Amino acid sequence: MEAATIQDQRYTKQEYFELLRSSQHKYEYLDGRVRLMAGGTAAHNDIVGNTYFALRSGTKTCQVKNSETAIATANRYVFPDASAVCEDEALYEQGGIARLINPALVVEVISESSDPYDRTEKFSAYRRLPSLREYLLIDSRRYLVETYYREERDLWRIGNYFDLDQQIEVKTLGISVPMAVFYEGVDFS
Structure with missing residues (x-):
């Protein structure tokens, strides 16, 4: 088709x-x-793999999911590059594919084509989830990680990271990840 x-x-x-x-x-x-x-570039795919490994190996209290797990939001099913459930067990909508309904963390690796969608429409849908505490955007075109952490219902703290020697605090998981880990082995060409 x-x-x-x-x-x-x-x-x-x-x-x-x-x-x-x-x-x-x-x-x-x-x-x-x-x-x-769309299929990802080599840089996108490497960042996704690095991110999943770093988050999964860094946390002892949360369940980290890969890009095969969909998230159910208001009449939508989307596939983030990674997600995590903390404190509670993972809850899924019944039937069909695995559709997580209670992510605490969502990670998107952005590209030229996905950037506007991931920042606006998709983030807006994710914010409607009461369980969501943190959203990470990792750029696949340059060194840039953006973090959005929910401090209160409608109050978000934003972090921007540009240098490989910076530590990215993933508050939801209670870990810090060197930015260089996300970009390890990545060739932007």
Whole structure:
């Protein structure tokens, strides 16, 4: 099935789950619309792997999930590059693919095409989740990590990191990760 065909029609949730089961591609569900997720660059994929390993090996109290775990938000199913559940056990919406409903941390590795979507529409959907405490954006085009930490219901603390020798405090997991770890072995060319 072509991506153009998919973008031009509305799907029920059941049709979306069937599409995922029968496809070798990953799709996000956005209120009846289905969006093909583009394959990542080598830099993107390396950062995703580095991030997942750093978060998973750094925490003893949280369950870190990879990009195969979808997150269920208001009538959407999206696939972040990593997520984590802390304090509680992971809760999933029933049926179909694994759709996490209580992430405390969400991580997106951004690219030229995903940057506007990850910063606005996707972040807005994530913020509606009462469990979400922290959102990390890691740029795959240059050295840049942005952190958003929820201090109160509608109050977020923002951090910006540009130097490889900086420590990124991932408050939700109770760890600090050197920025260089996220970018280890990454070639931007």
